[in-house]
Amino acid sequence: MSARIELRTAPHVKSPRTVETIMRTVVLSLLPICLFFIYQYGISAAASILVVTGACLVAERASTRAGGQSGDIGDWSATITGLLLALSLPPGFPLWMGAIAGLVAIFLGKSIFGGLGRNVFNPALVGRAFVQAAFPTAIASYTPSFLPGRFGEFIPSSLALPFMQPPATDAWVKAMQIDAIASATPLSQFKFEGVVAGFDQLLTSLGGHLAVGPSPLLILACGLFLAYRRYLDWRIPVAVLGSAVVLGWALHAFDPVRFADPGFVLLSGGLMLGAIYMATDMATSPVTPKGALLYGALIGVLTVVIRDFSGLPEGVMYAILIANAAAPLIERVTQPTPFGRGPSSKVRRATYPLTPSYISREEHHAVVPEKGSFKPKVNQ
Amino acid sequence: MSLDKAKNLDEFMEGIWRQNPVFVMALGMCPTLAVTVSAINALSMGVATTFVLVCSCLLVSLLRKVVPKEVRIATYIVIIATFVTVVDYAIQAISLTLYEALGAFIQLIVVNCVILGRAEAHSSKVPPLPAMINAAGMGVGFTIGLLALGTVREIFGNGTLFGISLFGESFQPWVIMVLPPGGFFVLGGWLMFFAWWAKRKEGSKAVPAEGHQHA
Amino acid sequence: MNAPATPPSAPATPTVPMIRTLGLVAALCGLIIVGAYQGSLSAVQENKRIALERAVFKVLPTAKSIGEYFATGNGVTVASGETPAGAIRFYAGYDEKGQLAGIAAEGAAKGYSDFVRILFAWVPDCQCVTGFGLVASRETPGIGDKILVDKDFLANFKALEVRLNEDMSALANEVKTVKHGTKTAPWQIDAISGATITSRAVGKGINDASQALLPRIAGHLDFIRNKP
Structure with missing residues (x-):
């Protein structure tokens, strides 16, 4: 075996953490949430997760084949997009619409921008925003969780033929003959009927037949695992949830009837999933510590504002998309001061040139020429 | 004579393909995005614009020797505005429903850069016949562009084409397609398709040339 | 220079x-x-x-011909030309025999994305609104446009009570859109669940326009009854 000499630039010490390991760990941490989702809604949820993720993988494969893309399906990032997208859709969302959401998420949310790491917006949310605008009725039709026979029977709307309207699920749910059934999410119930769901019910998603996603407690636990392993920046979820709670609390104190209590704000809708898994997407969130806090706070505030002051019951998706767009700007204004410069210094960028000659002088312990000693050399 | 014909055909084809106002020059995007929610709207808008384009270019070309260059833009605008007003009345007389569907965009034909661009860049320099042929080509090219958007948006957004139902009652309309974002998505899709096509054509031309070099 | x-x-x-x-x-x-x-x-x-x-x-399905009127502060005149400032334009529909079938007027209120403009029919005999049509709206297709097809919602307008009070200065009961399934009085509109905002815009449009128009024409119904 001949020794090989590798010539490459720094860094030479690499951590074993690659894009693949990060993404694979995130997928693993999402699995319990997906299982709980399937436990809540049965085979419809399972089919939805499979179809949406499958569509994402197909789109990713097609666009990496077409060239000009970074990444491939092997890096698991499209899988994450698919799983998150499926979790953010109603369980009975027609499968063909789910497939379209998946294709749009990857093509429009990721490939157009150049693939992994270059997308401006969270691909899963781009896909969801598209189907929200395209099929507003279907995406607002939730079914109650924990229905009997959910493992043997599809929710009728799931199996709508491609390009055809899904059948209404109201009659199907009524035929179940269960008391206290709500086919609206707690958020729409609050928005349109003024009903506030119970705190503990929301926390575990277990009580009654709430039309909700997986338990916020479970998502939080998975998020803590990721944060502990440093796979996500803890500042972002903390800032999202913190700002939402603070603003929710202030509004609730101002008018308890019109605005929900902070606990409801925190646990309802997709806030928990959005804060922990979607807002923390590495490509679309700021890297600076201050920027992460600012970005998170923007999401939390926008979520509460959209929920309380617009016609929509839920605002996490648009809040994150808007904050994604603002992320590069946030990054610019929160650049940390380079070491050695006073905090009052207005200069936000390293200003010394990183020219190869400069570096080589340092490396060779060359005597740095003194100021003003640069003179045009004259050939002797 | 045949040379003339070939030249005329070339003038006509310029607007349809090489200099297509929508897909190549990206001019007149305002009506392109706004009125293409259905194929019939797109077609009417295209026909109206073509009419204004041909009439204005004819008149500009006829007057090209008498209009002093200092006041030429004012003259062109007056001429274009005249024909837009004529079209406005004509559409009102034909169908009020159509008039309401197209809305302010009929009047806005007057600021469509395709028309002023043609008047300034082409018809003011050539005799009436080629000016008209070129304008007609541009108009047809513009109409094709609008129709390309309008048909896609109507099929997805409404399940119909020219008002005829294609998929039956239970078709699920894609609401986004008749909303403004749909216009941008479809336009982007078409631009991507034509860019890809142009690249492929270039590639197929380049490859044999390369092979020849190596041989 | x-x-x-x-x-x-x-x-x-x-x-x-x-x-x-x-x-x-x-x-x-x-x-x-x-x-x-x-x-x-x-x-x-x-x-x-x-x-x-x-x-x-x-x-006004029974109407066969129409007359156009202006309602001003001082009374009702037959319309001609542009609507003068302060006047409200409305239409009277007459059936085959020339009898007044009802009055149609425009109302508008803020909906989900823009003003929803409607034309509604008011019948003097029952003092009620019997139907409405859309003049212009930019509501979300598939949600907001349910107001024209939702059977439960249209049932509100079989005879929606829009009655003037004793001295004919305002409506006896304001037309109000209520949440789906909570309609109790004949002057309430049962909203479409899921399209509450658009439903509310219809109710508010009818209410505002009736409040402005009906007191003005209440004393002049005989004038309107005579077909011009």
Whole structure:
């Protein structure tokens, strides 16, 4: 075996953490949430997760084949997009619409921008925003969780033929003959009927037949695992949830009837999933510590504002998309001061040139020429 | 004579393909995005614009020797505005429903850069016949562009084409397609398709040339 | 002034030819426009009349002909030309025998994305609103436009009570849109669940327009009953 000499630039010490390991760990941490989702809604949820993720993988494969893309399906990032997208859709969302959401998420949310790491917006949310605008009725039709026979029977709307309207699920749910059934999410119930769901019910998603996603407690636990392993920046979820709670609390104190209590704000809708898994997407969130806090706070505030002051019951998706767009700007204004410069210094960028000659002088312990000693050399 | 014909055909084809106002020059995007929610709207808008384009270019070309260059833009605008007003009345007389569907965009034909661009860049320099042929080509090219958007948006957004139902009652309309974002998505899709096509054509031309070099 | 040197060009055109050319072009264009206007006038007016009649006949199915009126602070006059300031334009529909079938007026209120403009029919005999049609709306297709097809919602307008109070100065009961399934009084509108905002806009449009229009015409119904 001949020794090989590798010539490459720094860094030479690499951590074993690659894009693949990060993404694979995130997928693993999402699995319990997906299982709980399937436990809540049965085979419809399972089919939805499979179809949406499958569509994402197909789109990713097609666009990496077409060239000009970074990444491939092997890096698991499209899988994450698919799983998150499926979790953010109603369980009975027609499968063909789910497939379209998946294709749009990857093509429009990721490939157009150049693939992994270059997308401006969270691909899963781009896909969801598209189907929200395209099929507003279907995406607002939730079914109650924990229905009997959910493992043997599809929710009728799931199996709508491609390009055809899904059948209404109201009659199907009524035929179940269960008391206290709500086919609206707690958020729409609050928005349109003024009903506030119970705190503990929301926390575990277990009580009654709430039309909700997986338990916020479970998502939080998975998020803590990721944060502990440093796979996500803890500042972002903390800032999202913190700002939402603070603003929710202030509004609730101002008018308890019109605005929900902070606990409801925190646990309802997709806030928990959005804060922990979607807002923390590495490509679309700021890297600076201050920027992460600012970005998170923007999401939390926008979520509460959209929920309380617009016609929509839920605002996490648009809040994150808007904050994604603002992320590069946030990054610019929160650049940390380079070491050695006073905090009052207005200069936000390293200003010394990183020219190869400069570096080589340092490396060779060359005597740095003194100021003003640069003179045009004259050939002797 | 045949040379003339070939030249005329070339003038006509310029607007349809090489200099297509929508897909190549990206001019007149305002009506392109706004009125293409259905194929019939797109077609009417295209026909109206073509009419204004041909009439204005004819008149500009006829007057090209008498209009002093200092006041030429004012003259062109007056001429274009005249024909837009004529079209406005004509559409009102034909169908009020159509008039309401197209809305302010009929009047806005007057600021469509395709028309002023043609008047300034082409018809003011050539005799009436080629000016008209070129304008007609541009108009047809513009109409094709609008129709390309309008048909896609109507099929997805409404399940119909020219008002005829294609998929039956239970078709699920894609609401986004008749909303403004749909216009941008479809336009982007078409631009991507034509860019890809142009690249492929270039590639197929380049490859044999390369092979020849190596041989 | 420090103007950049202009490149040598053709000698500037004298003023008089410029004015002459512009005048010539303007006169030519003027001729074309006036010709087009004159040529299309009758067809345009006919179209407008047909469109108006169609809209009114849709909300007042028994009507066979219409009359246009203005309601001002001092009374009701037969409409001619543009609506003067402060006046409200409304239409009266007459059936085959020339009897007043009902009154149609426009109402508007803020909906989900823009103003929802509706034309509603008010029948003096029952003092109720019996139907409405959409003039213009930009509500979300598939949600907001359910107001025209939702059977439960349209059932509100079989006889929605819009009655004037004793001294005919305002409505006895405000027309109000209530949440789906909570309608208790004949002057309430049961909203479509999922399209509450658009439903509310319809109710508010009817309420606001009736509040403004009905007190003005209440004393002049006999004048309106006589077909012009």
